[in-house]
Amino acid sequence: xxxxxxxxxxAEVRRVPRGRVATYGQIATLAGFPRHARxxxxxxxxxxxxxxxxxxxxxxNGQGEVSPRSVPGxxxxxRELLENEDVEFDARGRIDxxxxxxxxxxxxxxxxxxRL
DNA sequence: TCCCTGACTGGTT
DNA sequence: AAACCAGCCAGGG
Numbered sequence: 001x002x003x004x005x006x007x008x009x010x011a012e013v014r015r016v017p018r019g020r021v022a023t024y025g026q027i028a029t030l031a032g033f034p035r036h037a038r039x040x041x042x043x044x045x046x047x048x049x050x051x052x053x054x055x056x057x058x059x060x061n062g063q064g065e066v067s068p069r070s071v072p073g074x075x076x077x078x079r080e081l082l083e084n085e086d087v088e089f090d091a092r093g094r095i096d097x098x099x100x101x102x103x104x105x106x107x108x109x110x111x112x113x114x115r116l
Numbered sequence: 117t118c119c120c121t122g123a124c125t126g127g128t129t
Numbered sequence: 130a131a132a133c134c135a136g137c138c139a140g141g142g
Binding site: 005006028033035036037038039042043046 | 136137138139140
């Protein structure tokens with residue numbers, strides 16, 4: 001299995017608290033794999049029900065929007081899950097990362113782009 | 117084992 | 130602003 005890397009990714013995703021979001025790139029960096037944002041997406045894609053403890057819905061893309069997936073309808077579910085956690089979407093369907101992005105260590109200006 | 121595909125991102129055109 | 134392009138990695142046929 002690919003767990004060595006996927007495991008690290010899931011572990012980081014699990015750290016994202018309710019009502020907050022993280023970006024794919026951010027998770028990749030936190031997991032120790034800078035520039036592997038795409039792998040984070042793949043890892044989440046391969047999630048099974050058995051891993052439902054992973055809050056996949058709290059992961060959004062670098063622009064604060066829910067990434068479109070191959071299966072239509074999923075994005076709506078993700079948005080609902082986030083709204084249930086009081087995460088707000090603007091008229092363009094985007095989340096204000098400055099306000100909602102999870103910042104584990106220090107709270108900085110929270111650039112919309114986590115430095116890779 | 118080769119080949120294809122897929123929840124991304126940042127930099128260039 | 131939109132389209133392209135190059136990295137990046139694992140799993141299934």
